Amino acid sequence: MKMRKTKQEIIVPDVEVADAGAEGKAIVRIDGMVVFVPFVVPGDVIDLKIIKKKKNYAEGRALAIKRPSPLRVEARCPHFGVCGGCKWQTLDYAAQLRCKEQQVCDNLERLGHIDTSQMRPICGSDNIFYYRNKLEFTFSSKRWLNEGELRDENDPGAVGFHVPTVFDKVLPIENCVLQRDPSNQIRNALRDYALSHRLPFYDIRNHTGYLRNLVIRNTSTGQLMVIVIVAERNDELLNPMMEYLRVTFPEITSLLYIVNEKMNDSYTDLEVSTYSGQDFIVEQMPRYGGGNPLQFRINPKSFYQTNSEQAYKLYSFVAEFAQLKGTENVYDLYTGTGTIAQFLAGMCSHVTGVEYVEEAIVDARLNARLNGFDNCTFYAGDMAKVLTDDFVAANGRPDVVVTDPPRAGMHEKVVEQLLAIEAPRIVYVSCNPATQARDLQLLSAKYDIGRIQPVDMFPHTQHVENVVELILKEKN
Ligand code: SAH
16 A cells, blocks of 8 residues: 655545444444544545554545545535534435445444344334434534634634534534524524624633523424523523524523523423423324324423324334233333333233433423323332342233343343343334344344344434344253
8 A cells, every 4th residue: 555654644545435333433444443434425536644553453534535436425514524414415315324224234243143034124214314303502602623723712612413422612603504493593593693792602611701502402293492501690681582492482481581690501400481481392103003193291390202203103113022912010221201112002901111310300291191001010110129029020921022221231140130031022122233242142142033124213324223033942
């Protein structure tokens, strides 16, 4: 391989991008070394600059795209190339799906020693733009500068997204193609209002400024929640600003604010105040097999799957693999706000949901009541501590266990307990095929792997969900 080496930099001309890789970056292989390169797609021929060399891999940047890949498409978003959000946007969607399938296969085969020859094709998203029902924006007194740009002392900063790995600077977002209207209009209007009224954006290093964050959530039925997060209690600043939003966007059904006087941006432990409208929105989801839709009341801090249409498809695969006939006792582990539990409740005898966020369990109970289910029980607690022999004795041995753990997968103790419980059927939903593969391998001591169904919830990102059916092996 031809390499030009100057004092500080290594440049490799005319190399072909091999693969899509971790963190949404693509992979270039040079003399056996893997180089991660953002914003290029497999098949591109590029001039590569090596930026950072580590022991087992390197980080690089494309100086020029010499020959574009046949898989390359035009980026729809004006912020592509700087914003870290949708790194696969210039890769044709069909190719994105193939990469995600490959990611699931590679992980299950290499880490789980699982035969994936019968894996089903990935279920793609019908909408590949405007699919998110929630976005969180940050106000910062420090705008992210593009290469060569100098900081202007009078620059008020920006509202938008953090640039990856930079905690104090924000990329200004003018038009994000992930959430439907009026998401962009609300963010831009609030920004312009703040600028014209001299409301300073927050400085996360020095802890000065007023406006901190903006959260926008919408539902498929047109409900709209807007949460404005400010740094201090000051009704003279707050009220006219909230009134401006209320009057300008009458479609907002839930206009809320939070005063965050803490050092960090997380607001899960803070009080939410209502300026106007209700303090929740209600999402609807079709009922599996028909009937009136399920209703899910979503509070400002509640988790709800961010791609509502794909969530229905994901849950439908869960229902299919659960094979319920009406008499089963079901456990829904890592139930969140109890959405999978309620999706299945009409098709089985009883569902028990477990989740460690107490507020989510409060929502789960409320929603089950609203949906008319009296066969759901929800517990708040850490899975490794809750799922004990006593728990099983109290709630009955499950016929089907659905488990949907966070990215880290299941705690070893939880896997051990599942092996001890010996439910005839497990449906494992995962947002991380690597930890799923690890857990599946452990479960394969007693379970056969059945159907495998990857689902794409997040087009233009490397994220992939995977649903796996496990069937208890017959005892000899
Ligand atoms: N099944 C839900 C949520 C899945 S996300 C849905 O489809 O909406 C994973 C959930 O696991 C989150 O709600 C998270 O709060 C919860 N969780 C993470 N670690 C946990 C633990 N150790 N014990 C119990 N719940 C946990």
